[in-house]
Amino acid sequence: MNQDTTKESHKHRGIYLLPNLLTTAGLFSGFYAVVASMNERFEAAAVAIFIAMIMDGLDGRVARMTNTQSAFGAEYDSMADMVSFGIAPALVAYNWGLVDLGKIGWLSAFIFVAGAALRLARFNTQVGIADKRFFQGLASPAAAAIIAGMVWVGDNYEINGSDVSFIVAIITVAAGLLMVSNFRYHSFKDVDWKGKVSFVAILVVVLIFVVVATNPALVLFAIFLLYAISGPVVTLRSVRELKMEHVVGDGNDADFESSDQSDEKEKEVKANPSSTVEETAENDEEKK
Template sequence: MTVKKDKPRGIYLLPNLLTTAGLFSGFYAVVMSMNGQFEAAAIAIFVAMVFDGLDGRVARMTNTQSPFGAEYDSMADMVSFGLAPAIVAYNFGLLELGKFGWLAAFIYVACAALRLARFNTQVETADKRFFQGLASPAAAAVVAGMVWVCIDYDIKGEDYSIVVALITGLSGLLMVSNFKYNSFKEVDWNGKVPFVALLLIMLVFIIVATAPSMVLFIVFLLYTIAGPINTFRTVEKMTLEDVVGEADDADFDNQASDTEKSTHTTPEGEVNTDK
């Protein structure tokens, strides 16, 4: 008679360690903003983005995906890309607006929570080529980049409270919109590229190093604007459902019918970089 061995219990260390590092970065951003160190707070949010991109990829490379890791990652994202950017923006430039200020910050937090909940429920059926609404890391990058640029150029947040409130609130609303954002999943990262591509990548690093706050803010701001533009270009007749509510993806499916769809599929449990 053979004794059936129970599977060892526990969690995978490496991917969850990276998720914890991202969570710590988000918490650090909150603490730094409370101490008035807004540059460190903004940078911490970008660092959280790096860890958020690594944990999922490491989990897939090491075959250590798990339901626990997916849920933990989602909770960490709520702190790093939902709560932290809102508090940083509030402490930086929304205090002077009183109730309107914390309302703008709350709109961002609520929309981030709704965005993550919607993504987690649609991850198996969503079109892998697009994100439905602005991904929460990108929204956080817009808010954090705005604060970082203001600090670098000695711009006081209280002097432009309305602008800070508008950017924060609109970034939140775009997360729960139906605007289509390219996911870049069709890019073959394992394929070969010309040698000149490496030189271009080096040039990009140099440009970012010269003015990281401005370059990162402009890049993510352009990506944020690209969503509505991409939607207006691909939908023949814009309706309310194409902006909010239950969107019909038929127009996007028709657009892709004339081109070869990507053959790459998303592994089960990939929920880390698409929020």
């Protein structure tokens, strides 16, 4: 009997290859962005961060499609996100436009790194409890896209980062603080991606690809910058009176949903603990 149990446990050991391979590709892209920025290849560094975003979006979806979700994959994804969307963007921004600011420069970069770490930790603790329709705080891939887009635009237009160092510092710090804010951002999880759409919708998608292709650096930077601004706007429209807990503080302070709804969600999680693991696998690509 014990031998059968041992054989069964050995049989199920190991990790799933495909989703973790995609996570590794995203991790590699983030690391490459750091190395490229050290060699002053800032366009390649920015593109690498965007590639990491694509890999991060694919690994969780592939895991669900192939039924290869695992706790290891979720944790590995968080570690990769910290490198690709926390450390890499901060160092790319530092090497491009913050190095001449001295202490202010590296402290600005550190604020972004700390914001990404806190954002990921908070997301992991709220899986299965938070409202799926919204992110609490700016997602780390979106914050990284703002930094990467800024550097990419500057490199394309031959802007010397040292000439706009204070602007770079302000954007970097702002992106870091937005990640730990309580501002609500649409997660687009309520969109039915599997449903049918009209022919016009497909034409709109094609048009979006064409617009992005005309000037990817500027368009992507503008899109993610507008998305970052949308958080405060959505929050201001959803509350009657703006309070400090709507801007920053413990997630339990924000009254975006009633306490009854929160209690119901907590009861559901306690009644069905396995759902938390499923939620983690479903949302591992959004740990930002």
